[in-house]
Amino acid sequence: RKASAQQPCCSCSFQVDLMRSFTFRNSKSSYRGIPIIAANMDTVGTFEMAQALHQFTLFTTIHKHYSVDDWVEFAGKHPECLESVAVSTGTGENDFDRISAILEAVPQLQYICVDVANGYSEHFVHFVKDVRQKFPKHTIMAGNVVTGEMVEELILAGADIIKVGIGPGSVCTTRKKTGVGYPQLSAVIECADAAHGLGGHIISDGGCTCPGDVSKAFGAGADFVMLGGMLAGHTESGGEIIEKNGKKYKLFYGMSSDTAMKRHAGGVADYRASEGKTVEVVYKGPVDVTVRDILGGVRSTCTYVGAAKLKELSRRTTFIRVTQQLNNVFGTDS
Numbered sequence: 264r265k266a267s268a269q270q271p272c273c274s275c276s277f278q279v280d281l282m283r284s285f286t287f288r289n290s291k292s293s294y295r296g297i298p299i300i301a302a303n304m305d306t307v308g309t310f311e312m313a314q315a316l317h318q319f320t321l322f323t324t325i326h327k328h329y330s331v332d333d334w335v336e337f338a339g340k341h342p343e344c345l346e347s348v349a350v351s352t353g354t355g356e357n358d359f360d361r362i363s364a365i366l367e368a369v370p371q372l373q374y375i376c377v378d379v380a381n382g383y384s385e386h387f388v389h390f391v392k393d394v395r396q397k398f399p400k401h402t403i404m405a406g407n408v409v410t411g412e413m414v415e416e417l418i419l420a421g422a423d424i425i426k427v428g429i430g431p432g433s434v435c436t437t438r439k440k441t442g443v444g445y446p447q448l449s450a451v452i453e454c455a456d457a458a459h460g461l462g463g464h465i466i467s468d469g470g471c472t473c474p475g476d477v478s479k480a481f482g483a484g485a486d487f488v489m490l491g492g493m494l495a496g497h498t499e500s501g502g503e504i505i506e507k508n509g510k511k512y513k514l515f516y517g518m519s520s521d522t523a524m525k526r527h528a529g530g531v532a533d534y535r536a537s538e539g540k541t542v543e544v545v546y547k548g549p550v551d552v553t554v555r556d557i558l559g560g561v562r563s564t565c566t567y568v569g570a571a572k573l574k575e576l577s578r579r580t581t582f583i584r585v586t587q588q589l590n591n592v593f594g595t596d597s
Contacts, residue, residue, distance in 0.1 A: 354386060
């Protein structure tokens with residue numbers, strides 16, 4: 264039967280397979296799910312978010328400010344979620360001991376996210392090596408970097424999945440404060456090529472404002488796409504609801520912001536500047552509505568370019584340079 268012009272997207276999108284299966288280079292572990300990840304930020308990477316996203320087979324990198332007891336309680340109440348969460352860590356002097364304690368207390372955890380704002384240091388590479396040596400069977404995510412050479416170095420140091428992105432986040436001010444950054448689409452294309460050449464994987468971290476951006480990240484070669492701002496402001500997001508003039512909001516802030524530094528480190532150190540901002544995001548309710556919108560958009564992307572599976576999207580993608588993407592004659596769509 265010939266479909267009408269308005270039917271193909273809906274009918275074909277239903278058949279698109281968004282599930283991916285990966286076997287990681289260094290841990291040799293396997294993954295299966297829809298490779299969209301909630302960022303390990305206070306206001307996004309919460310236990311509540313993990314419970315909600317697990318229902319869709321999405322992944323959550325849990326922020327690093329939960330205690331060992333918090334992890335034990337979560338694991339006891341929601342053991343089914345442990346296959347789709349990562350425990351996050353920085354590279355400070357106490358971080359290795361902390362992550363070791365959590366993994367000893369919750370041995371079911373299989374993913375570690377070693378996360379720093381600047382992945383270009385020998386200390387970071389050595390930390391990744393130390394984590395790999397102590398946890399040879401765990402899958403390690405590490406970043407953030409934006410160049411193929413550093414992706415290769417981190418994979419050879421023991422990381423399985425490299426987080427790619429410096430400066431593109433909605434509450435990141437690194438490019439403004441430091442002048443350092445890299446266009447996210449270019450970074451993903453180049454870093455994916457480097458990682459895949461070694462049998463590694465990458466996460467596109469930052470820069471997504473709408474479902475179409477998620478599709479572009481996958482089309483550029485990202486194996487996973489990490490979201491912060493798009494998942495902020497929901498019931499499952501961290502922070503209290505603020506009411507102003509009859510409207511509800513939730514705070515969303517970068518992890519290098521003044522807000523985060525005051526909350527976790529007593530303030531911004533004298534020798535550095537804040538590289539994040541704090542915003543009030545309109546309260547959006549339960550996150551499942553947003554997740555369905557994102558997944559629906561990615562499925563529809565696949566139908567437009569002829570990809571029956573998400574796995575095929577990067578092979579069906581052609582990027583075209585434009586000066587304007589949207590027609591905003593009637594204003595922007597909220």
